[in-house]
Structures are given as C-alpha cells and as structure tokens.
Amino acid sequence: MKSHTAYLTLNTKTRREYINITRDIISELKKSGIQEGLCLVNAMHITASVYINDAESGLIQDFDDFLEGLAPHEPISRYRHNNTGEDNGDAHIKRTIMGREVVVAVTEGRLDFGPWEQIYYAEFDGRRQKRILVKIIGE
Amino acid sequence: MKSHTAYLTLNTKTRREYINITRDIISELKKSGIQEGLCLVNAMHITASVYINDAESGLIQDFDDFLEGLAPHEPISRYRHNNTGEDNGDAHIKRTIMGREVVVAVTEGRLDFGPWEQIYYAEFDGRRQKRILVKIIGE
Amino acid sequence: MKSHTAYLTLNTKTRREYINITRDIISELKKSGIQEGLCLVNAMHITASVYINDAESGLIQDFDDFLEGLAPHEPISRYRHNNTGEDNGDAHIKRTIMGREVVVAVTEGRLDFGPWEQIYYAEFDGRRQKRILVKIIGE
Numbered sequence: 001m002k003s004h005t006a007y008l009t010l011n012t013k014t015r016r017e018y019i020n021i022t023r024d025i026i027s028e029l030k031k032s033g034i035q036e037g038l039c040l041v042n043a044m045h046i047t048a049s050v051y052i053n054d055a056e057s058g059l060i061q062d063f064d065d066f067l068e069g070l071a072p073h074e075p076i077s078r079y080r081h082n083n084t085g086e087d088n089g090d091a092h093i094k095r096t097i098m099g100r101e102v103v104v105a106v107t108e109g110r111l112d113f114g115p116w117e118q119i120y121y122a123e124f125d126g127r128r129q130k131r132i133l134v135k136i137i138g139e
Numbered sequence: 140m141k142s143h144t145a146y147l148t149l150n151t152k153t154r155r156e157y158i159n160i161t162r163d164i165i166s167e168l169k170k171s172g173i174q175e176g177l178c179l180v181n182a183m184h185i186t187a188s189v190y191i192n193d194a195e196s197g198l199i200q201d202f203d204d205f206l207e208g209l210a211p212h213e214p215i216s217r218y219r220h221n222n223t224g225e226d227n228g229d230a231h232i233k234r235t236i237m238g239r240e241v242v243v244a245v246t247e248g249r250l251d252f253g254p255w256e257q258i259y260y261a262e263f264d265g266r267r268q269k270r271i272l273v274k275i276i277g278e
Numbered sequence: 279m280k281s282h283t284a285y286l287t288l289n290t291k292t293r294r295e296y297i298n299i300t301r302d303i304i305s306e307l308k309k310s311g312i313q314e315g316l317c318l319v320n321a322m323h324i325t326a327s328v329y330i331n332d333a334e335s336g337l338i339q340d341f342d343d344f345l346e347g348l349a350p351h352e353p354i355s356r357y358r359h360n361n362t363g364e365d366n367g368d369a370h371i372k373r374t375i376m377g378r379e380v381v382v383a384v385t386e387g388r389l390d391f392g393p394w395e396q397i398y399y400a401e402f403d404g405r406r407q408k409r410i411l412v413k414i415i416g417e
Binding site for chain 2: 360
C-alpha cells in the first residue's frame with residue numbers, strides 16, 4: 001500500500017469564502033502515483049468545510065444565504081461560544097452543516113467524479129492562514 | 140491491497156425519491172472478495188445524496204418534510220442558481236444537508252453495521268438516469 | 279495492508295449528550311500499530327452522530343440549541359416516525375445534520391489533526407448502551 005500526505009495552505013481574505021481546490025487535489029493525486037484507492041480531503045480548522053458541489057457562482061451565493069439564514073453571524077451574543085471572547089460561534093455551526101471532509105474514489109489514477117463534481121474549501125472565519133489536509137492511500 | 144469499483148445506475152421516476160440500496164452494496168462487496176477494509180458509496184450527481192438511516196416510511200417522509208421546510212423547491216426564483224435556467228437550486232442544498240457519501244467498515248467480509256443501519260440513495264432532482272459509485276479497498 | 283477494528287461501548291445517561299472520545303480513538307490507533315492510513319469512526323446507531331469540533335462547553339450548548347431549534351423533540355406528534363410507537367423522530371434528523379461518521383488521516387502513527395480538532399460522539403436518544411465503530415486501515 002502506498003500513501004501520500006499533503007497540507008495545502010490558503011490565505012483567506014474575507015470572513016466567508018468559497019474556493020475551488022479541485023486542481024490542487026488532482027495535482028497531489030498525480031504526485032502520489034496512486035492508481036486505485038481513496039482520497040481524503042479535510043479542513044484542519046473547525047470553522048471551515050470541504051464539500052463537493054457545482055462551480056457556479058449563483059449556487060455558491062445560495063449556499064451562503066442559506067447558511068447565514070440558519071446560523072447568522074450577528075448578533076454575536078446569540079452564541080454562548082462567543083462568551084469565550086470569540087466571534088465565530090456561527091462559523092462552527094456553518095461548517096457542521098457543510099461538512100468537514102470528503103472522501104473521493106481514485107480509479108485509474110484519476111478522481112472518480114461525476115460530470116459536475118468539484119471540491120470546494122468553504123471558509124467561515126477567515127482573514128488568516130488556513131490549512132487543508134490531503135491523504136491518499138491505495139496502490 | 141485489493142480494490143473494487145462499481146457504478147450503479149438508477150432511473151428515478153419522481154423529483155424526490157429515497158431508495159434503499161443496501162442489497163446492491165452487499166452484492167458489490169461479495170464480488171470484491173474483500174474481507175477487511177473500507178467501502179465508499181457516493182452519489183455521482185450533485186443534487187443527490189447517499190446516507191445511512193432507518194428503512195421506515197414515516198421517517199423518510201419526515202426527512203422529506205424537513206428538507207422541504209429548510210430549502211423549499213418553490214418559488215423557483217428563491218435561488219440565484221435557477222437564474223442559469225435550472226430549477227434545482229433547492230436540490231443542491233437538500234443534498235448538502237443529507238450528505239454526498241458514506242464510508243462503511245468492512246469486517247470479515249460483511250458491511251460492519253449496527254442493527255438498523257441501511258444505505259439510502261436520496262434523489263432531489265430526479266426523473267432521469269443517475270449513477271452511484273461504490274469503491275471498496277482492503278484485503 | 280493492516281487493519282484494526284474496535285467497538286467502543288458507552289452508557290449515555292441523558293436523552294442528549296456530547297462525549298469527547300478522542301483519547302479512546304488515539305488508544306485504538308496505538309493498538310493498531312498503523313503508521314500511515316485512514317481511521318473511520320462512526321456511530322452504529324441511527325440516532326447518534328460522530329463529528330469533529332471544539333471541546334468547548336458553550337459551543338456544545340450552541341450545537342444543542344441549534345439542533346433543537348431545527349428539529350424539536352416535542353410535540354412527539356410532529357414526526358410521522360413516532361406513529362410507530364417511538365418518540366425519537368427528532369433524533370434521526372439531529373443525527374443527520376451532525377453526521378454519522380468521520381474519516382481521519384493517520385500520519386506517522388498519529389491522528390493527523392489541526393490544533394483544535396476533537397472527536398465527539400453525540401447522542402440524541404440516549405439512556406441506554408450504545409456502540410461506536412473504529413476501523414483503521416493502512417500500514
């Protein structure tokens with residue numbers, strides 16, 4: 001069994017941001033040389049998500065509206081977590097709805113994707129450096 | 140390490156549909172000959188989910204009511220994504236709540252399940268052919 | 279390829295409970311002797327979740343408030359599932375939002391975590407014995 005580990009670093013500029021990382025994951029898969037296996041991609045921060053969906057700007061805005069509707073950022077006092085001095089209570093909940101990780105099949109050296117699947121990193125408490133983990137195992 | 144890849148094809152008849160695919164996954168596991176490992180099952184479409192829960196019709200209706208309450212199909216104009224000419228903005232959000240994929244342990248050649256775990260495919264934009272990916276790795 | 283399987287047993291005392299199981303998973307990883315691979319942790323019951331987030335009591339209360347707001351336990355008659363004689367319709371939905379499972383990378387014999395990642399078991403229909411599955415594969 002082979003394995004490949006990589007840590008991607010992102011500098012997010014705004015509080016909330018949705019970044020297509022599909023090319024970065026494909027690049028890591030090529031480096032791994034793995035033909036058949038599983039590829040895990042996860043946020044290493046607990047206020048961010050990795051998810052799979054469409055690269056369509058309207059949809060991304062729909063996700064953002066939906067999440068802000070369910071768990072609004074303000075008022076800050078809405079979340080007990082913010083009593084610790086943080087202001088990111090909403091971000092922990094938004095990340096939970098969108099998910100921490102994806103597991104993607106690797107077949108014949110490619111991410112085994114349907115026609116519209118793209119891997120996104122979603123940041124909910126940005127404006128600082130964040131890390132994404134890629135772990136590929138197989139043969 | 141062994142691996143097994145299969146693509147299941149479903150013809151969904153209604154917009155939203157919940158289909159128990161547990162037997163199909165068990166059948167693929169038997170074909171694989173894998174005794175110990177991991178089994179990934181994911182929707183290959185971004186308006187559909189694979190999830191694990193109970194085979195109980197009332198519960199399935201509860202899920203459907205819950206999802207339609209959170210992200211209603213209509214009015215179509217509710218979703219920016221639908222400005223592209225689609226009418227499935229809600230389906231992308233419903234799929235995100237229910238999840239894209241499940242990863243199941245394989246132990247002694249069986250899906251290592253608790254007493255009530257069943258694998259479902261949930262369609263949120265149906266009435267056409269859809270695909271599910273099964274990838275099993277192990278030994 | 280090596281694999282390691284363990285079943286953790288918990289006795290939950292209240293209907294809803296959030297339990298940090300990170301140490302238990304680290305202990306299983308050490309027993310496995312696996313240095314590079316993937317670690318699956320999942321609830322074996324369909325009214326419970328395994329998720330990764332912060333070990334902060336305010337945040338845990340925020341999660342609980344959020345889930346109870348979206349899918350309240352009462353009135354019991356709110357859920358068709360409860361027509362079967364159950365009173366846990368809400369718990370199936372809460373578990374779905376929080377997720378069934380996590381997959382964690384194993385690197386150099388450790389759970390490859392960001393600084394704040396902790397593994398939690400979330401119970402939504404407790405007061406009885408429950409099981410968690412740990413499956414680690416790799417080398």
